[in-house]
Amino acid sequence: MLPRTYETQNCSIARALEVVGDRWTLLVIRSAFEGVRRFDDFTEHLGVARNVLTDRLNRLCDEGILRKHRYSERPERHEYRLTRKGVELWPTIMTLLKWGDRYYAADGPPVVVRHRGCDGALTERLTCDSCGAPLGPTDVEAHPGPGAR
Structure with a gap:
């Protein structure tokens, strides 16, 4: 990981970027929201070295965004689960997804996030476009969108 470059800035955005401000970190968090838990599954899902x-994963655990949970003693293996602090990143991840859909999804969104209750789509305000309910990570499921490959 690149060295921290924001330590001298008294700015909450800069401090947050020290933790989640690189490509792979946000993609690991996104995958955790998609239900990926195990090291080999993260590797396969992301194509990351x-x-x-x-x-x-170590940095996210150190920061309290993920926690390790042992699921096998021999060989020792762990799952990585979002903590409350990690779950609180959901609005940020979804807002970034909606922004990316608006500006970078020429063929349409690759993923459409839908309300489990009524199948309405997630809006930019993180509500259901059908019933108007405010939505959180346990209220939605992702489906392939028109831009899916």
């Missing part, structure tokens, strides 16, 4: 993934 093992050493890079190890670094990101």
